[in-house]
Amino acid sequence: MSVLxxxxxxxxxxxxxxxxxRALPAERVEEVEGWWLRHAPSCAWWVGTVLPHGGAGTGELMGRVVEAEEFYAGHGTAAWFQITPSACPEELDAVLAKRGYRRESLASLQVAPTARVLEQVPAGSLRVRLENRPTRAWFEVWHAVNGHGGEWDMLGRxxxxxxYALAMIGDDVVAVGRAVADTGWAGVFGMATLPQARGRGAARSVLAALSGWAGTHESDRxxxxVERDNIPxxxxxxxxxxxxxxGYHYRTAEG
Incomplete structure (x- = not known):
């Protein structure tokens, strides 16, 4: 790959x-020279991780890490860092490892042309209803699959x-997902399918509906x-x- x-x-x-x-907004975000320090006490832990995107020289890096640790200590919690080799300071992962941070939760960042996702609509796809806000039925499926958390407060931000997509079998909602449009891209989040509906094209029907919506919101990508151990x-x-x-992963010193 060329430098450019x-x-x-x-x-x-x-x-x-x-x-x-922005699609998973923390309750508080403090940006320090490109590093996003995020506090999200009522949400899934990854919503409140450090996004360390600003550059930092070798002499500055430790100071940035300590500053992040102090931010989280001030909120009564340990720091988690999201580590993406192509987007973070080159030495950050090694610095955190030496500092006692363990590696956690390998994940994958994936992309697709919106038109291509729409082309993959399965034969006999389920009916999907789209809403502009999460409904009780949407949350019922999400909570049945993932448990309860602070999703309502987060989504309100x-x-x-x-x-918000709801795939239907008859009158029953069996799968959900959501998409957020942002400057030419649509992110996919909150995918969940009830166990009894798996293998029936519900999730693919949700993706197809969200891609159709993305295309109408100037998002062509x-x-x-997704977690790398989530094979299905x-x-x-x-x-x-x-x-x-x-790919990316996280580092935490949390006991």
């Missing part, structure tokens, strides 16, 4: 992860155009984040036309 294309790829990764941070989800997204542009 490497820089372009790094900028795209940073931009996508910052779009994801999303400022970009959003769609889509992205998502990886297969689903591959069939839908997504491919990985980078």
């Amino acid at each position: 294309s490497a820089q372009s790829g790094s900028a795209m990764v940073r931009g996508l992860q910052e779009r994801a941070a 999303v400022e970009r155009p959003s769609a 889509m992205y998502l984040q 989800a990886l297969r689903l997204y591959e069939r839908a036309g997504f491919s990985e542009i980078c």
Whole structure:
């Protein structure tokens, strides 16, 4: 890869992860020279991780880490860092490892052309209803699959155009997902399918509906984040036309 294309790829990764941070907004965000320090006590832990995108020389890096640790200590919690090699300071991962931070939760950032996702609509796809806000039925499926958390407060903070998809079998909602449009891209989040509906094309129907919505909101590309050990989800997204542009992981000193 040329220097120019490497820089372009790094900028795209940073931009996508910052779009994801806007689609998963923390309760408090403090930006310090490109590093996003995020506090989200009622949300899933990854919503409140450090997004360390600003450059830092060798002499500055430790100071930035300590500053982040002090931010989280002030909120009564330990720091978690999201580590993406192409988007973070080069030495950060090694610095955190030496500081006792363990590596956690390998993940994949994936992208696809919106038109390609729409083309993958399965034969006999389920009926999907789209809403502009999460409904009780949407939350019921999400909570049945993922448990309860602070999703309502978080989703109420999303400022970009959003769609909430509900796949139906008869009158029953069996799968959900959401998309957020942001400057030419639509991020996919909140995918969940009830166990009894798996293998019936519900998730692919949700993705197809969200891609149709994205196309009407000037988003010709889509992205998502998925855990690398979630094999069924990886297969689903591959069939839908997504491919990985980078992997990333987290570092934490939490006991």
